[in-house]
Amino acid sequence: MLNLLKRLWLVMKSPSSAAMGFILILGFTGGIIFWGGFNMGMEATNSEEFCAGCHAPIVKEIKETIHYSNRSGVRAICSDCHVPHNWTDKIVRKVQASKELVAFAMGTISTQEKFEERRGYLANREWHRMKENDSQECRNCHEFDFMDFSEQGARSVKQHSTALASGEKTCVDCHKGIAHQLPNMEGIEGW
């Protein structure tokens, strides 16, 4: 065994051009496989079926909302609103999401009742997160700069041209429960 290692070391130490090429190819293909696999994993964990595994009640509710079915046929799926597009933020969120695995093992939302109980807490965290990043996920699709006020309803224009335009408020301050049933809203600002 030791001999074999020594021999290998010798080969490695004195690189012939063939060995060099071999190593390069190995590194290259390895890199591709790793990168591809990594991105595939990132993609797979973005799909709705993946989320449905643990969030079945939510996936059921969303079917009645505007982001599931609308006149233009454009959909927002879970990851559009819950996973940042920016690469570093995305990695950070995915690592944070590993915590969900622990919560899953503990069964914090394993039944409908437990979920209802914890929903207020989870929703609050999500609102807080979106408040912090100025509703970045919403803005990936809905850009304020391109909103045509002449096409919007009077109520929309009234709020968008004031509180939203001035930056005083962000999307989730006003649009709570846009994609889900709301938790108990007692004591939440504006309700």
Next chain:
Amino acid sequence: MKKLLTAIIAAGIVALTASPVWSDGSDELVSNTGGVSSLRGLVEISDINKSEPMKRVPRDQQPIDRNYVQQPPLVPHTTRGYQVNLNANKCLSCHSFKNAGDMGATKISVTHFEARDGTTLSDVSPRRYFCLQCHVTQADAKPLVGNTFQPVDSLR
């Protein structure tokens, strides 16, 4: 014996199914509408007629005048996706006394704080909580039947 019994039963079944003993076909009902055309049109009760296209609710319109005293005002905007349930009341997030000022919305009437026995509560009475029971969105639609109703002078 057994064979005979089977034969009789088989014969009975054939006789019963093959000949319509009770209907002689002479006084068959031709129409069950009595020739009367209703809002459905002149369609047999048993027939399924073509459904009307869904009426659209304009996103926002001017408040709609009331036609009689005590009429719950109509909702002059869409309410799609607005949640009104045990947990949340989207209507009150604009129309409550607390929020109406900020949102530029009409306040709910003080009568909505009154309980059944006439006592005034500190918040919306449960019997008034489900807004859409009385207030409905006004679709962009022509009246289905003519109507000569005139509001009283004070509402005109």
